[in-house]
Amino acid sequence: MWGRIDGLRVLDLGTPGPLRAELNGLVLSGAKTATAGLVESDYRAEGEDLEHVGEHLVLVDDHGGRVGEVSVTSVEVVPFSAVTWEFAQAEGEGFRSLEHWREVHRRYWAGEGQQVADDTEVVCLYIRLVTA
Numbered sequence: 001m002w003g004r005i006d007g008l009r010v011l012d013l014g015t016p017g018p019l020r021a022e023l024n025g026l027v028l029s030g031a032k033t034a035t036a037g038l039v040e041s042d043y044r045a046e047g048e049d050l051e052h053v054g055e056h057l058v059l060v061d062d063h064g065g066r067v068g069e070v071s072v073t074s075v076e077v078v079p080f081s082a083v084t085w086e087f088a089q090a091e092g093e094g095f096r097s098l099e100h101w102r103e104v105h106r107r108y109w110a111g112e113g114q115q116v117a118d119d120t121e122v123v124c125l126y127i128r129l130v131t132a
Contacts, residue, residue: 001048003060009057010060023093034091035125039121043123050077050123053072076123080119080122
């Protein structure tokens with residue numbers, strides 16, 4: 001199960017350390033309006049339902065402290081190979097191409113022990129900063 005703060009699910013981006021700080025900064029600056037997760041490892045294995053439009057999530061730092069609050073604006077589940085360039089750009093991390101996005105995400109998830117195939121289900125979550 002994911003953590004909760006004030007009854008809201010938490011959104012802990014990336015891994016603790018410099019990556020999480022960078023991703024949180026991108027959300028707080030407005031550059032990052034989307035993030036990706038894996039249905040199997042991030043939802044099913046955690047016993048969590050997908051987010052829903054209008055749901056608020058608490059953005060947290062490495063220690064579980066509140067950094068901000070976001071609202072979910074869209075949720076789509078697609079095969080890894082069907083993630084769009086629009087989504088990759090909305091992640092706000094400066095990807096040069098869709099292939100670059102795929103390479104970076106395969107490497108990240110492999111580092112987390114998750115092998116990603118073209119048919120792996122990816123949650124494309126669009127968010128909007130509510131409070132910082």
